[in-house]
Amino acid sequence: MRASKYFISSLKEAPSDAEIVSHKLMMRAGLIKKLSAGIYNYMPMGLRVIRKIENIIREEMNRAGAIELSMPVVQPAELWQETGRFDKMGDELLRLKDRHQRDFVLQPTSEEVITDIVRQEIRSYRQLPKNLYQIQTKFRDERRPRFGVMRGREFTMKDAYSFHTNFDDLKREYQNMFDAYSRIFTRLGLEFRAVAADTGAIGGTGSHEFHVIAETGEDAIAYNPDSAYAANVELAEAVAPATTRPTASAALTKVHTPGAKTIEQLAAFLKIDASQTIKSVIVDGDAGVPVLLLLRGDHELNEVKAGKLAGVFSPLRFASPATIRDAFGAEPGSIGPIDFQGKVYIDRSAAVLADAVIGANENDYHYTGANIGRDFPEPEVADIRNVVAGDPSPDGQGTLAICRGIEVGHIFQLRTKYSEAMNCKFIAEDGKEQIMEMGCYGVGVTRIMGAAIEQNFDDKGIIWPVSIAPFEVVICPMGWSRSEEVRKQCEQLYNALQAAGIDVVLDDRDERPGAMFADWELIGVPHRVVIGDRGLKEGVMEYQGRRDAEATKVAVGEIEAFVKGLFA
């Protein structure tokens, strides 16, 4: 591609509504252009990235034996009424009427339509299993669309649906898709993790999310660097400490702790580590009476886990200050378990503490030397905290680390949720009708573009993985209009790289070097070759990788082989 013939549109400043780095850089580099809230034009430079992402997904889905089709964006309400989703789904499902006042929806996914196709087309176990997918426009009418393509309203998704005669075969295909997704994200050049997305067994088989790792990710992920274990922090088990509780050695002593409202203030005041304190969290119970949850001072309550405890109101609701004063006779910050008559749970890690610090149920007072069983009854032990880095891994191998991720894929064993509602049956080998087992497998195509940037950028702009870069190599001439020799050398290299199938752009816009370099660094082209008269006099060109701090001089006669070598 010649830059002069292309559509390049870079901005110095991102628009003010761009909050996150990927959104800002996509707008500045001219990859997308806002049309309406959460609705974007994919500009030429951005569409190149999207097409490369789509192609990698398509190749790996095909390789895994899935079959591509395409289902309409506009879908009749009847099918959505069969599963109840037409009424049950909130305003995210955009409903519309055609000229005859018939109800339709814009597809947010296509479980209903694919199940309708399969129940008509597939009759026999001999036609199963089948995995059908599409790469198609989706619409979700988000209440507050934001973050550019990360949480847009109109977006592109690859959605696949598999159909099976039995659960074992669904599990086999689920693993097949798990492997295909791993290949997809590997080929996309992204650091990613497959994360167990339910609270089932370790390595939970029912559902996995695929996350692109990025510091700016909205989800915290606990993972084991030495194994495949990974789970959303909300779902990762904090295993019981291997140690047992030491014998009590200190006497229960009430101390004045003026102004120490938080664990940090308390630990600083007493000059102890927060891990020596037990904090009290009071939540509403089922029965209208509060429930007390005890955790090590340095740990965080996990609301998902706590919400599932017997007797606790679900979803979890923190007790009001009035309820707390009523039940404990003190303000939050000085609360503790001694003399509390209601239900008490203690986290596994807090349960092994001895000689701890607890609230005294008297404003500005705490106890030191508090001991479970001696000073207050043994509470019920439960896993109610978020895991932290260094916790033992639930798979028994090594310890956990914590990272942040952006969900870009989700695989799910639907089982018979849709096939039962829509009567999607087959004739089994024994001649009897059976409901099909189903799986579904989604990848956010346009979201990957954002996630890739969140993982790969610097203060100059985007740093694309080569596999999805809009262009792989840019040739930057110094003085395009000035030097015939520069033009000749540029054209020669351009033609040679094109002939080798490399996606190369020649910047023939005759821009000044500063502006030209800034554009391509912002756009994030991985490889750059600079050709100028000064270098040519020395017999060299300058190569610089997008992550390189400095350029490398390469002899004119070797540049072609050098660049091709980068792709070998």
Place this chain on the structure above:
Amino acid sequence: MRASKYFISSLKEAPSDAEIVSHKLMMRAGLIKKLSAGIYNYMPMGLRVIRKIENIIREEMNRAGAIELSMPVVQPAELWQETGRFDKMGDELLRLKDRHQRDFVLQPTSEEVITDIVRQEIRSYRQLPKNLYQIQTKFRDERRPRFGVMRGREFTMKDAYSFHTNFDDLKREYQNMFDAYSRIFTRLGLEFRAVAADTGAIGGTGSHEFHVIAETGEDAIAYNPDSAYAANVELAEAVAPATTRPTASAALTKVHTPGAKTIEQLAAFLKIDASQTIKSVIVDGDAGVPVLLLLRGDHELNEVKAGKLAGVFSPLRFASPATIRDAFGAEPGSIGPIDFQGKVYIDRSAAVLADAVIGANENDYHYTGANIGRDFPEPEVADIRNVVAGDPSPDGQGTLAICRGIEVGHIFQLRTKYSEAMNCKFIAEDGKEQIMEMGCYGVGVTRIMGAAIEQNFDDKGIIWPVSIAPFEVVICPMGWSRSEEVRKQCEQLYNALQAAGIDVVLDDRDERPGAMFADWELIGVPHRVVIGDRGLKEGVMEYQGRRDAEATKVAVGEIEAFVKGLFA
């Protein structure tokens, strides 16, 4: 592809709502599946065809220098209000509201959005010209969707829009797109014609339709087999005959013509050729009085041309029987120009007749030997008929032929219609602001699939052009489960053809030969190789092209080279 792993779904009978051959065959071959009126799932086999069509279009658009982007399906009403189309367009424009009750439309085309992009992104003449295109889902809420993908509601279209500093540059790009479209339809393997779509100069530069030639096409096209001239029959000029009117030789004679209401009946009764008669058509005039149009009996009135005549009500409206009786004193069928006092037009071809037969304005009577100028005044001469095969070509070279076509592409010089309404300006070389000139260029991607079938089918099914066939070659084993040697030979050829980049399908479903052949003939795979034990004993396999009446025996050792040779 192995057929057993793919989704093949053929039907013996087409559903009853399929009226035309392409719709029937697409349903029977499992290319599409109806979801709602005018809304279809593109099934795996059909999507393969669509992707091949898209790729050819994309390659040729890129080669022509156009740049791909993608605009949203859901577009805000504001832009459509700027051009007035939000209100002016009928119910074909599907309007909807999001959760915040804001107005949106589903894109039927994207003139508004592309003009909005360009007016923001392009400032200077130095950035022009640009031609931007997308291949994207469109929606038109047809009142009566029918003919499958030929007149659907949701469909895929390639729409391109070009922007220019001046009209000459628009005309240059228009020609560039004309050439690109010619390459596209040539590569698609379709017989097509570019047809002038306005009444402008010969070879009209303002707008061309591209038609796939098919007997079942909805448009009649007049073309010159020896030149590039082609036009919709409604628009093709019927040039004046080179001959002049002979001298009158017969006397005006009233004859009784009982029951001769039509020209056919009249000519049969008088034992003359219809071309010796002049028929009278009465239409409403502007002034409330009827206007008489005279044509040669064997010619058809062209309503578009007649509607443009001075004094004729537009759009053309035939006079009521009562009006006719009132003005002529006879029923339609016996009407003529003698003694008629109103305005009379005569077609160029009728104007050179002498001694003609005309209606006598008396029921069941006609005149023979009628002569213009002698028996009634010279009417105003005009071109008011449809051309017929054998007419001289308006470009002065040879004669016209007539064929039928299906419109699959349309190129159009929009000029400043949208750019003016939306204030899409650039800074010209002289520093002044100017409105951009625009062109637009559409191709109906899914419609091409239907048109290709209308042009290429027989009683067994579809006959795809190789370039868009879902598969290029099918290997049909005789006794897949029975013969190890057959399987071995099939696999070997399958692997060899795949390695050569040929899109081959191996039918490993173990179907009976009759059912297997019927499936692939219905689906329309262009090349078939049959491998069976009987042939292998003789050392041969059987090749048959989809249009071949009989199979050709090819030696086992030569089959690979033979099939590859078909693609050379």
